[in-house]
Amino acid sequence: MELKDWLARMPSVDEARPSHCPGCGAASRPVGGPLVLYGHGCRERQVRGPLEPGGPPSVVTIRLRRYLCRACGAVATVAPRGTVCKRLYSAAAIALALVLWAVEGMPESEVRQRVCPWAGDPYGATTGWTALRRWARAAREGRLFPGVRRAPEGWSLRRVAERVATTLAALAPPPSGGPLSAQAFRGAARAG
Secondary structure (H helix, E strand, C coil): CEHHHHHHCCCCHHHHCCCECCCCCCECCCCCCCCCEEEEEEEEEEEECCCCCCCCCCEEEEEEEEEEECCCCCEEEECCECCCCCCCECHHHHHHHHHHHHHCCCCHHHHHHHHCCCCCCCCCCCCCCHHHHHHHHHHHCCCCCCCCCCCCCCCCHHHHHHHHHHHHHHCCCCCCCCCHHHHHHHHHHHHC
C-alpha cells in the first residue's frame, strides 16, 4: 500500500501482517500451527515532502503497524511503500529533489523550496541544501535505493544523483508520460 492510500485508510493488523519474521524467517501464519507474528501496537512516524508530483511540500504523521515474533522475540515495523527507513523524507520526495538538482540543474535553494516543508531555514542556510549531497552519497554507497546500479568511482555527486533519478523514472508505472520529475516521483514510490 502506498503512502497516500495508507493516509486515507490504515490497513488492519491482518492486511499489513508480513508473510514472515524479518529476524528469524519464521512464517507468520504457518499452516496448521498457531500465529507467529502478533500485532504489537502502532508507532507514529513523520514523512516529509510533497504527496504528489508538483504538489506543495508537507509534513504528515502516519501510524505504522508493529508485530512481535513469538519465535525469536523480534519486533517488525510495517510502513507504507514509499517511506524510507531512517529517512524523514519520502522516497518520492528524494527522487523529485534529485531530478530537479541533477537533471534539471536547479539551484539547491530552489530545490529546497519545492521539496522541503519549511519555507525558510531557521539557521540562515538559504544558499543550499546539504540533504541533496547526503542523499547522493548514500545512493553511491548503496544505502539509499539499493536497486539502482552503483555508479563508477570518480563520478560526481550530481552524476550519481542523475543516475538514481533516471533509474527511478524508468520504474514509474504505466502510463509513464509527463515530465521526468513526475516519472521519478511515481517510480520512487514503488522502489522505496
